[in-house]
Amino acid sequence: MVASPAFAEFLREQLAPLGRITMRRMFGKTGVFCDGVMFGMVTDNTFYVRVEDQNREIFKEAAASPPLNYAKRGATIDLAFWRVPERLFDEPDELAVWAQAALAAAHRVAAKRAGPSAPARKSRASPAKRRNSP
Template sequence: MASDQNFVNFVLDQIKNVGVVTAKKMFGEYGIYVDEKLVGLICDNKLFIKPTNAGREFIENVLEAPAYEGAKPSFLIEDKIEDSEWLSELVRISVKELPTPKPKKKK
């Protein structure tokens, strides 16, 4: 089941003061980017944040699940998705730990 655009917009509106936040369609679902860095996925109207050590410490009681079949486990954000301040802080500290994407090769 593909994610609903209203849910994607809601998630984007919740994440504030972390940089440029965008959602890009990927295989019928969405990748969440901050300043061109992939930080999470939205699949089946669920938010998954890429796991980091700092993110794990911040969340404390981590719930991990794969975003789709065959994917590595990510942090599944359910209860606190409506807490904009908390979600923004999680994204902010996760972005710091995630690697910078490699430049794309010109064709």
């Protein structure tokens, strides 16, 4: 399930110090973006953050819960998003530290995917809008 409107607004308020927080439905879940970079996901009003090798130690408390996953061909596929402990919603400064670490990880993952010779990203503007721009 996607994030409820109330939970989405709560996250926007809590994460606002990071930058422009937006959310978008994705695969039956809600992607959490900061300035266009996805660093978190929400399902059933549970917040998950991006984890990779460089920030795994920061999130060791989250390793106690299963990562965000989905079923594919009868197998469970774990994603690189770990559940944020509920206690952090009462600790906005610590939640910000976790979110900043997840955002940094998301930037590193995006950079690896893009690679050094990747072409520049195309604008998401509609074709009609692109035709009308100077």
